[in-house]
Amino acid sequence: MRNDLLLFSSLMLIAGAIIFVVYLYQSGHKKNIAKYIKNDKNHSHSKKIIKDFLDIIVPSSIVMNDREISDKIVSAGYYTFQYAHLYLPIKYVLLVLGAIVLVLISYSSYSAMTIVAIVASWTVIVLIIPDAILATRIKAYRSHVSKQLPYIIDLLAVCVQTGMTIEASLSYLAREMESFEPKSSLLLKRLNDRAAIVGMNEALEELYSHIPTSEMRSFVMTLKQSLQYGASIYQTLTVLSADIRKVSMLLVEERIGKLAAKMSVPLILFIMMPIVILITVPGILRLMSGA
Template sequence: MMLLASLIVLFFSLLFLIVDSIRKEQRHKKVALYIGDHSARAPSRVNRFFVRFGKEHRQELEQKMIEAGYYNTDWAKFYFPAKLLVLALVSGLVLLGDMTSTNKLIVVIFSLIGVIVVPDTMLQMRRKMLISRTSAQLPYLLDMMSVCVQTGMTIEAALVYLGKELAEFDSDLCYQIKRTSDSAKIHGLEKALNDLSERIPTPPVRSFVLTIIQNLQYGTSVAQVLSDLAEDMRKVQILTVEEKVGKLSAKMSVPLILFIMFPIVILILAPSIMQMTLNI
């Protein structure tokens, strides 16, 4: 019992140190931003300790977190230590529990698999959900971009403007547009749009990218084309919903047969079968 209490105290102590380190770093950043001090500051001891874990895969992990919608990459350095901490805590609780050695070994193995697989799976699921949701909001972006172009803005200026104005509408879409706008200033608009289609690999985004690239290459009018493309995307979304509704009746037939028809058949036949068994 004392060992369990010690493990709990150790866990909360480490958690307090992590939270306190993050708060101190945020305060230092705010003070440096307020006084205009942009000089590099040495990381804290806790940060240096956590940076050692998973250093080889840090860039890949940061990219996964950004794709999943977690844009603060400072949390990446706590990813692997958090896994180890959870695994150590679960292993300690299992070893102190009243189970056989075989059951303890099985629980520890499943905990190890869960700690390794579950977080990455959740990031991948959130990435797919984020791609689908961002792609569904694309018609609104096209309508607003069409209005911006009609007022005399260039494509680059429209992206810069929408990268600021879309923050309250959809933060994820705003991040993608702002990242595209920033990349266009360095690598050019065509390269930035191709990168956008790689980050969000869906047919609507590819259609949008090809439309803008065609405008850049041939100088065609893009305002009306964007409006028509947004209307076509909305029609496709409506057809997709109607298709899902049409498939719903076929999917409902399986639980209908399993949970309604079979019990009804059993209720009808049960009295006769019971009567036959009594007569025998």
Template sequence: MLSSLTSIQLVIITAIFMALSLAGIAVVIRASLRNNQVMSRRLAGSAAKKVRAAPKPRVVTPKIIANLGQHLTLPGPEEISRIRFKLSQAGFYAIKSIPTFYGIRLLSLLLPVFGFLAYWALYAPNLPPEKLVLIAITLIALGLFAPDFYLRQRINKRKLQARDGFPDMMDLLIACIEAGLGLDAALSNVAKELGKRFPVIQINLDLLNLELMAGRTRPEAFKNFAERLGLDEAKSLNIMLKQSEEMGSSLGTALRTFSEEMRSKRMLRAEEKAMALPAKMTVPLILFIFPTILTMMFLPAAARISKAFM
């Protein structure tokens, strides 16, 4: 009993010490970054006067988590570039999105383990060591892969939304071009029209317009637009616009032909889903519907037979 009590006290003391250590590190980091944050806000304010406001970034976690991830992780340039690309695809465009992501990843590793250790020390001290190690490994694995899993799910969801709205974007773009607007003005009008129905496309079109206003070349801006959306249709649009500009062909005609191809692909995808529906319904039919039907058919007969033999 004494040894068990001593181990519980050690676990509690260790957990409290680590929690206080993390809190102290966070406070020190926050104090050390205060001047840098002030300078960043000044620079951001001066830049905002020259260029119109970009889409409002999503505030996911407090700044202290971003500072924690910025100073407790040292990823390489390739890893930073990969995470920045994934975060932009997921819709996180803020400057501190990368350190915030690493801070969330770090906390998702530590907090579940600390919580489980506290629960074990207070309510389940007699838990076998094998189960203790298994639960700790499971929590660490979940904390390690949960942020990446959420990021992938969000990217896939945004891709589906962008794919659904891409044909409508093309129709509006064609209407604006044929009405006599330039490509830049047409993109701005399309972004305003699609803001409520397809906000994913609207945000990416606004970023595209900002890149063009900042002086980036049109092929490069459309390439970044296609990479953010992650759609084959957007990549094909970039190639088509580049070829149309190089050859001097009519932009309206090229866009109309491209829009018809996109709508035919959309119809093919719908037909593929409809053809795959019977195969997907087979398992629910076998597991849920057929047993119910068989029960309704044979239960009255079974009841009568049982009464006859009673």
């Protein structure tokens, strides 16, 4: 048992060392590699292949830089979160401490292979589950913004119709929506802040990169067209909000149409099969008793 534990400890140390080396390599040299690939035009294709291969064999759940983590957290709607740099250290500390605790608890009760399986399961949970939760939160946030976008467009159209500019309308809506729609208010505030720094066109492009949905793309293209040509967009905004609502209604109808097919399987398994059994079993029992 002691030899098995020593073997297991050695494997854990080797795995931890490999993860640590990969983390240092990826975080310390990724920018340099990208810069070198960009500058070296003669060997750009081969270097790009090497970089893509490294990205494939090293999962993002194991190695991410602070910028990538911060972008994911912002994409989930947490604009004021300032501790993105602690995400990976906390994950690895939990991994190591949890593995040590599990080994100490299971040392006298399970075999070495069982302990390895338990620690491997804990490793998968710690490395994958937080990223899966964050990805689910990003998807939910984008869906929420897309659902609220028609109402934002209607309010923006009313502000534009009263004579306000697009920039003033967005700033006004960001202030007024804070009490009843804080998520959309933060999104508009972020758009206004970026517009003051890089310009409205670039801020709209960043908005679409932040919420890459078809509804947001139509909204961004409409605003950019108005800013470029100076055309009135009241009628365009009202038509756009109506179209987004129609598309949402069509998606709901499609889901309702698929619901009948999805319900057929549990109906067959949990209702029809028990009824068939209840009908046939008494006759079978009578035949068996008569025989």
